[in-house]
Amino acid sequence: MEVTIRKAVAKDAVSIWEIRNASIRAQCAGYYSDKDVAIWTDGVPTERFVQSVVDKWHVAVVARAIVGTGVIDCLTGHIDGVFVSPDLMGHGIGTAMMRHLQEIAARCGLENLSLDSTLNAAAFYRKCGFTGERISQYHSPRGISLACIPMVKRVDSAGYSETH
Numbered sequence: 001m002e003v004t005i006r007k008a009v010a011k012d013a014v015s016i017w018e019i020r021n022a023s024i025r026a027q028c029a030g031y032y033s034d035k036d037v038a039i040w041t042d043g044v045p046t047e048r049f050v051q052s053v054v055d056k057w058h059v060a061v062v063a064r065a066i067v068g069t070g071v072i073d074c075l076t077g078h079i080d081g082v083f084v085s086p087d088l089m090g091h092g093i094g095t096a097m098m099r100h101l102q103e104i105a106a107r108c109g110l111e112n113l114s115l116d117s118t119l120n121a122a123a124f125y126r127k128c129g130f131t132g133e134r135i136s137q138y139h140s141p142r143g144i145s146l147a148c149i150p151m152v153k154r155v156d157s158a159g160y161s162e163t164h
Contacts, residue, residue, distance in 0.1 A: 001062055003093055005100040008057035008069070010050050015066040016057060017045040019083050026086035031119040036144050057081060058100060060093050070097040074108035077155075079115040098128045105155045113155060116148040129153050 008016065021041040028037055045053075052071075060068030067088050071081040079101055084093045105113055116138050117125050125132075132151030139145050 001091055003068075003096045004061045005058055005068075005097060006061065008053045008059045010054050012057070012059055012066060013045045013050040013053045016053055016059065016069050016081075016083075017049065019066065019069055019085050020081065022086050023083035023089075027089070027120050028118055032146060036146060039142050039144050040140065040146070042142070058097065058104075060084070060097050060100075062088070062093070068093040068097050070101050072101040072104050072113075074104065074110065077105055077110040077113045079113055082115075082121075094124060095128065098125075102128075102153075102155060110155050113153045115151050117151050119147055119149065122149045122151070125151050 024041050025037060028040075032040075056071045056073065058070050058072075059066045060070075068084040069081050070079065070083075072079050079098075082094060082097055082101075084097075102113065113130070115125065115130065116136070117130075117132070119135075122132070130151040130153045132149050134150065135147050136150050137145045138148040
């Protein structure tokens with residue numbers, strides 16, 4: 001499967017939103033309450049979300065369809081929004097996105113990366129070289145608090161390293 005990663009544009013916002021919600025519903029069940037998942041995935045993309053897509057998001061594309069997403073803030077080194085279509089999880093799309101975001105981090109001159117992992121995704125991020133064990137709380141703008149694991153990683157000179 002050939003994966004291409006590109007900068008997102010405004011017209012990608014709906015696809016990004018749908019992948020985000022499908023991924024959360026498929027992977028976070030059992031780790032978070034049904035009520036929290038429903039609140040987390042409710043609604044439609046706002047203008048603020050669309051602007052965020054234009055400013056910071058990247059998309060993974062397979063056969064001209066968006067199948068994965070990710071965000072990196074080049075000022076802070078914070079990674080967010082790494083989601084993959086549930087039917088394509090486990091095919092290297094998330095890993096390809098993480099590699100892409102970390103290469104951007106290296107080009108931006110960042111030395112450290114951070115992210116707040118959902119409980120279900122921590123093992124994936126550890127395979128990508130991130131460390132972190134402590135459970136904290138993410139305070140969503142939707143008014144819910146979600147358990148998360150703050151994780152960090154140093155950016156190597158190549159921008160990416162994967163731990164096996």
